[in-house]
Amino acid sequence: MKDKSRFAGLLAVAVSVILAAAVAHGGDEEDGGRIIFTKPVKAVVFDHKVHVAGAGLECDSCHDEIFEMETGQAESRDDFTMESLYQGKYCGACHDGDTAFASNTRCTLCHIGVKGYMREMGGGEAARSGH
Amino acid sequence: MKISKLEQMENEGVDGVPLEERRKFLKFGLAVTGVFLGGSVLSLTSVRNASGGAGPVxxxxxxxxxxxxxxxxxxxxxxxxxxxxxxCVRTNHVPEYGFRTTILERRHVIGPDEEETIFMPVLCNHCNRPPCVRVCPTTATYKDKKNGIVMMDIKKCIGCKTCMAACPYNARYFNEEIRAVDKCNFCFDTRLSRGEKLTACAAACPAHVRVFGDLTDTSSELYQIIHAPERTVWVLRPETGALPNVYYVNA
Incomplete structure (x- = not known):
């Protein structure tokens, strides 16, 4: 009796772990989720959902020519700047004022700042506001 | 005359007071209540030089x-x-519990399902009529006679925090280490007096949000921006009458 209930408990734990992993993995596969860039400034958000479900883009609209699949590649380069965007690189490939709103407008739509970054990371902004 | 004798005197009434005396008395009363001073003493009348629509500049x-x-x-x-x-923290040794400048955030609904975020940098406004200076009991905070920066003399500060309550911009904090109120002084001691042209915050801004300069220099970028024809310029909390020197525009 005792063994049986222990087995049931273990099974429940195992199933829930596998399910959680599948959900997390599935989420990653569906779209890339929310990408938070922290370089060169803190912080910029890119939401895959807005671009795939919202704007109707395909994966290969951006990958691998404009952005590599692997997170953090663009960020590691020195030319990942607003100036490059104005020249049509990275986000600027679409955000040129024609295909999508121009890169030099609506700054805070993508730039969520340190406060936005703290929220994304689950920390309260009150912790940083200084009073 | 002795006060004891005054009590014994008979009341003359006001009928016997000459007109001129009455007028003098009334004038004195009006001067005290500020009517003749444009309301600047007790604010019983409106400010004489108020001009609607002219903007804060x-x-x-x-x-x-x-x-x-x-x-x-x-x-x-x-x-x-x-x-x-x-x-700012690096330059002016600001502890983590206080700030000389910070960024406020506001969510602004612009459509049925749309919001925009507005980030608003704030700092001491170095007002021309600073409420903090007016309330300081020891003159520890004062307006520099030459450049108009609202300065702190921390040796005189007794930490009563009245200035913190008076400031319309929440630009002051009590620094536990120096046991005095600390605030932005446009980096006067740390940079300007050492020949630097910009405050630390203005120099560090990657988006050229903060434009610092001298308003008497008509060729300066600062002057050009706020005097550009048709540009909307605003200040924070203009109703306090503090005449702030930090201006806001949308680029």
């Missing part, structure tokens, strides 16, 4: 200080990267 040539240090915030370029804050 003084007319060219009407700046009381030389150099007249000022800052314009190009608000919609701010992305809250907070490099200004970091630079």
């Amino acid at each position: 003084p007319e060219a040539g009407k700046f009381p200080y030389r150099p007249h240090y000022s800052m314009v915030i190009r608000q919609n370029r701010c992305i809250d990267c907070e490099r200004c804050k970091e630079a």
